[in-house]
Amino acid sequence: MRMLRWSATAAAALLLTSLAACGADSGNGGGDGKTGAFKIALIPGVANDAYYGSVACGVQAAAKATGSTVDVQAPKTFSPTDQIPILQAVIAKKPDVIIIAPTDSKALYAPLKQATTQGIKVVLVDTTLEDPSIAEAEVSSDNIEAGKTAAAKLIELLGGKSGSVLTVNLSAGVTTTDDRFKGFAEGLKATPALKDLGQQYSNNSVQTASSIVSSTVAAHPDLVGIFSTAAFNTEGAVAALRARKDNNVTIVGFDANPPGVKQIQDGEVAAQVVLKPYDEGVSAGEQAINALTGKPVTKKISTGAVVATKDNLNSPEVQKYLYSFTCPAA
Structure with a gap:
């Protein structure tokens, strides 16, 4: 069997292309009480994983309803060493909210705390922090x-x-x-x-x-x-x-x-x-927008899982959750 592998560059390109296909709109940002056009920064755990492609598609689907933009910046490896510099660069751009899958439950706390002190809201998706109190919401599988x-x-x-x-x-x-x-x-x-x-x-x-x-x-x-x-x-x-x-x-x-x-x-x-990464992305995007618009936020959301085997692989309930860089049709 030829093992399928995504390079970080190829995965990032595919991810951004698929997000555009999902209907990314241009916006002017602003976490100042407006009802939409927010700047959402998404930092997945790693660039070469279709799981996070599905998360990104979910975030984009939630953002589309308010005309908000989603900027995806993913590290090449699943490590705080690669993720923290990306986070710091994202903070410098001052998005309205950062949705992130922390690659370490302790190491990411300080830079994310820095983001919140600058008025940037934080939503955790997939992974979380040892102390998640700085986040508006946590969305993960159980x-x-x-x-x-x-x-x-x-x-x-x-x-x-x-x-x-x-x-x-x-x-x-x-x-x-x-x-x-x-x-x-x-x-x-x-x-x-x-x-x-x-x-x-x-x-x-x-x-x-x-x-x-x-x-x-x-x-x-x-x-x-x-x-x-x-x-x-x-x-x-x-x-x-x-x-x-x-x-x-x-x-x-x-x-x-x-x-x-x-x-x-x-x-x-x-x-x-x-797991259900698309559902995670939708929920994370929705909670981010709720936090920005002053609507009630659900602090912790858990999504479920199904088990795929050769016997049920082609069933609709499994097929719809297989991970992909291609966003589902709206």
Whole structure:
């Protein structure tokens, strides 16, 4: 299987093109009590992930109703090192609101606090902060519940097998993936026959994830399941098992990007937990505009998830949530 990968430049170009197709309008900004034409800055977690393409499409759909503009600036890697300079540059442009997926729950607090002291409103989407009090709203999936869903699906797929289960996580301090592991570990307790090996961090590297899986298979011949909390982790796990020609390990991941869909179609991943990033984007955009116009704001919004397998991949309820840089028709 040819692994599909987006470069940061290509992804950013596709994202901006798709946003234009969704109907971006020019506006003059202004968080001064006006009812529209606001300047909305969106800073996703990373540029090369169709998940955030869907988030951006949702934000744009919400912005379109008021004639507001959305400027998307995404870091090349999922890291505060890359995201903070982008945030600082965005703050200097003085948008009315910043909608951001923080790449670290602590490191992003200070620069976002700086934005609020300059009168820029902040809405958190997908990920959050350890102290989210500076934000107007938080919009995210219920990742603990989604992790429990992943555990239940893996237990079902293993059909009574016993053995070890590994979690390949992103990096410490990312609220979404930390919660996914928390929910998964809790859900796995329902089956004592499965030994939880805990989590190892890939730092969003396909190569590191592959190395983790390879060494774990060698050290634990009874490995029967892998839970991957993010797209690149799944890609690395698939590569490691493919190299070993190992068909005895069942993977449940979190990836409805094009490569993740292909992994299901090819039978290399048994199931993917599919979140609802478009819904997240719509809600984040709506709460941002509510905050700017003085309307009531919902401080915390959680969206759900579905599970995609080869059996239901083409069903409407799964298809509408697959991640994409192409915005749905209005």
